[in-house]
Amino acid sequence: MEKLKNASAWGELEALAPLVKRKHMRDMFEQDDTRAERYSLESSGIFLDYSKNRVNDEVMTQLFALAEQRNVKQKINDMFSGQAINTTENRAVLHTALRNFSNKPVLVDGKDVxxxxxxxxxxxxxxxxxxxxxxxxxxxxxxxxxxxxxxxxxxxxxxxxxxxxxxxxxxxxxxxxxxxxxxxxxxxxxxxxxxxxxxxxxxxxxxxxxxxxxxxxxxxxxxxxxxxxxxxxxxxxxxxxxxxxxxxxxxxxxxxxxxxxADWVGGRYSLWSAIGLPICLSLGFAHFRSILQGAYDMDVHFQNAPFEENMPVILAMLGIWYRNFLGAQSHALLPYYHYLRGFPAYVQQLDMESNGKSTTLNGLTVDYGCGPIIWGSEGTNGQHSFYQLIHQSNLPIPVDFMFPVKVPNQNETHHNMLASNCFGQAQALMQGKTFDECLADLADTELSEKEKQVLANHKTMPGNNPSNTLVFEQLDPKTLGALIALYEHKVLVQGCIWGLNSFDQWGVELGKVLGNQVLDMIDGKSDLSSADSSTQQLIKRFTS
Missing domain, CATH: 3.40.50.10490 (Glucose-6-phosphate isomerase like protein; domain 1)
Structure with missing residues (x-):
């Protein structure tokens, strides 16, 4: 495969980026009253509104063209068919076979698994x-x-x-x-x-x-x-x-x-396997099977939907746009549902362990941004802490909002407030608040004109901050399975674009090896002299 930056779509996107940077999403919505409808889709119980992104039809066309030029469809087929796409370990990547409800054989080295x-x-x-x-x-x-x-x-x-x-x-x-x-x-x-x-x-x-x-x-x-x-x-x-x-x-x-x-199940993709036994014991096997079914539904969508209607591909390519063309370094996940509060940590490992790489499949050092920093927490708590950074920093921070329409023991007052916060924050990030609007708010105050000007500057929020909103009827086992599979497939697509092996983790392995060596030194089983002076100093301080 040719170098990423040699792809014709990459050059087109580089040319589009400065033009799009000068446009505000407020204007995009004003100029196209069908934008929300056109930039939305639904699959596997999940509704995605991606209209609040700094893209237009031309950008999306080139993003999909880049996916075609980087052979994303072939990568998808290779994974589902049991090819050894984990090339550094010569292993198939078949977590999808663990939730295969099609009854079609899946071959690994000629054997149906x-x-x-x-x-x-x-x-x-x-x-x-x-x-x-x-x-x-x-x-x-x-x-x-x-x-x-x-x-x-x-x-x-x-x-x-x-x-x-x-x-x-x-x-x-x-x-x-x-x-x-x-x-x-x-x-x-x-x-x-x-x-x-x-x-x-x-x-x-x-x-x-x-x-x-x-x-x-x-x-x-x-x-x-x-x-x-x-x-x-x-x-x-x-x-x-x-x-x-x-x-x-x-x-x-x-x-x-x-x-x-099985050898073809990676740790961060293993909950679908016998690793899910604690899930069965906690929820019952029928609910575990529903989780598998939801993931399978997303697998079918991922395999068959054209890129323009493919939810994992759309999320992945939007991430490519922000990471490689608009300067984003991180991506925030903000679930507005208390029980889903741990989901950002799950995706953090999934994404950062998969695409936190700087070497391509053919052994070259990348000269472009790869895996972003993934972070976040439940939304309402975040509003009173790190949302400040998202609203007013000078770095773009794409956001995924998540919201269930129905929750257990639903209290209408609480849930309406939760919905208003989720949808309101997405709106606020997009439209912001101009200097003139802030100044008008201060018109009737006793502040001097100079003080009004200064305070209005502090209150101004540029907006134009991108977000996706994922809405589901309720977070039942089937929907959660689909949601996890959605992010798994997003990671695969981005790794394919960047030319990475998303399924090894040598950085993790190095820490384990050195940790074992240090443990031998602490236990007196090996000499300290092989360690650097700082490590020797720390061990001596610990063991003295």
Whole structure:
């Protein structure tokens, strides 16, 4: 593939950028009363209004042309068909096969993986039913009422955010607690709060050797055995999601309670796999299956819709426009729904771990911006803190607003206020407030003319700040599945445009390797001399 900047559409977009910078979205809306309708679409239970973006038809045409020239359609087909698009690790990328409701075979090295996926789902369903029905009990015969899920990265964040987001769908009588931090304070506090007779530990580690996960699991095991239990009781209270069955059995787990993970499932894309077992235990298997169905619906839309009507492609290309042509360095996610408050952190890992790269697939150093900083929090809280930056800074910060029309236990006064804040903030970011409007507001005050002028300058907001608004009828399991898949596919498209491998994470791996080396130094297993002077100083200060 030719260099990105050599693509003809790239040159066209570079020429359009200074022209668009001089235009204000207020004027765009005034000049086109069909803008909102034309720049909106709906798929998989999600309505997207992208009319409040600093684009026109000419820009959108060239963005879609860039997607064509960068072979985005081929990349989509390669992923869904099981090609090894994770080139640095020579692996297929098939989280989509985990939610494949088409019954069509998906081949990896000539083998259909669909039967394996179905078998794992059946195993998850059976175990979930055994826990919920009380058939699977603890070592004293009492039913399990607490699950402690131990993981790190995607194997922790995915299940945690999903269960938080779907709190209204959680089953009564069972509580799921998530532990990731290797800081001993966390696992200590959790163990102090649970009952040894009624607690199940789910350890999620593909290798069964991830440092943080293994240490937290070993601490849980020590605690469990300190309560007068026997080694044989471990099988009742510990299960694993892992490819290393041998290590799990040696730990004391029953072989039938080890749930497999395939090599072609990356951590940040793994909630659809057996990593989702805590989701099943929290919500019930039927709701987990609905999450898969929603993601599958978005997969079908992504594969089949033309770029001009393709929600992931539209969001991705708008992001390319801001990152590469209008100078944006970050992107904010602002859910106006309390239970969805953790979603920005989920997308933060998904996006930044995938496209936080500076080397292309053919080994060249990029000379253009790639993955933006992803950040955000629930909207109403943000309005009283970081929205100030979005409204009045001199950097463009694209925003995604998210809002459910219906919420559980809906209070009309509260929800109307929430809607007015969400839609009002999107409007305010777009239209801003001019100096003359601010000055007019001060006309009847006792301030001097000079003071009015100064204060009006401070109050002026340029507007023209871009945003997308995603509205859904309600955040049920199916819609959440579609929403997560939407952002997964956005990341794929942007990685394809930038020529990146969005599915490795060598920066994460380096930290793990060096961390293990430093741990050996702290434990006295290796000499300090191989470390730099700063690291030596810190280790000596810690161990003295």
């Amino acid at each position: 669909v039967p394996e996926v179905k078998a794992t789902l059946q195993k998850m369903e059976a175990f979930t039913q055994a826990i919920h029905s009380g058939e699977h009990t603890g070592f004293t015969g009492k039913a399990i009422d607490t699950v402690v899920s131990i993981g790190i990265g995607g194997s922790f964040l995915g299940p945690k955010i999903v269960t938080e987001s779907l709190k209204p769908y959680q089953k009564t009588g069972i509580k799921v607690i998530f532990v990731a931090n290797v800081d001993g304070c966390h696992i200590h506090d959790v163990l102090q709060s649970v009952d040894v007779e009624t607690t199940l530990f789910v350890m999620s580690s593909k290798s069964f050797s991830t440092q943080e996960t293994l240490q937290n699991t070993l601490s849980a095991k020590d605690w469990f055995l300190s309560k007068g239990t026997q080694q044989t009781d471990i099988a009742k209270h510990f299960v694993a999601v892992s490819s290393n069955v041998k290590a799990a059995v040696a730990f004391g787990m029953a072989e039938e309670n080890v749930f497999p993970m």
